[in-house]
Amino acid sequence: MSDWPSSREKQRQFVLAYVASGFKNATEAARQVGYSDRTAKVTSSQLLTKPNFFHVQEVIKILKENFDKRSAELSIASAIEIKQFHTAVMRGEVNDTDLIMTGDGMQEVIEIPARLKERQKSADSLAKMLSEGEATARTETALDNYFKELEDALNGD
Structure with a gap:
């Protein structure tokens, strides 16, 4: 994500907010980074599904896999x-x-x-x-x- 152009800054912030929510609420993540209440649901859906936002989806996929792996590790008693x-x-x-x-x-x-x-x-x-x-x-x-x-x-x- 650090190599994304500055024009994708809001998308980068969306990814970080979505990760911070535990991948639970994309609409709220969109609102947090500045998308309006009126467009947050549609925008977050597009960021997660539309082919022209594949770069966002790919990063989220990798982060989600790492998140799930770490969550599983932490749930096992040491x-x-x-x-x-x-x-x-x-x-x-x-x-x-x-x-x-x-x-x-x-x-x-x-x-x-x-x-x-x-x-x-x-x-x-x-x-x-x-x-x-x-x-x-x-x-x-x-x-x-x-x-x-x-x-x-x-x-x-």
Whole structure:
């Protein structure tokens, strides 16, 4: 787009506004760059479909592909996020939900700390992830000791 002649400046601004909208509203992008309310819908449609605006469409196509690719990358949990989640569950920082009976025969949803079984599963998952690259015998021992202490505390020992 930087090599477009100055006569296409408004088209360049339209492309940038359309990208900034997340490719959602071409009419609004046209309004933002100065096309009148009366002509914004028709102009934006022409910029996106007419053969004489192929240069605009080609740039938008490339930018949209990059946008979609990056959006997909960002929507996938990273290894760090997964490790942080399992750590939080293991430490009892994440609550679960349960149903309890109320006096009128109905059930109510309540929040409860994660059960020991779920905490152990997260610890096992975390240990497995760590052992695939960064775990040491010390880490495994620390996890074992931590869960032994938790189990003792829950059993009243």
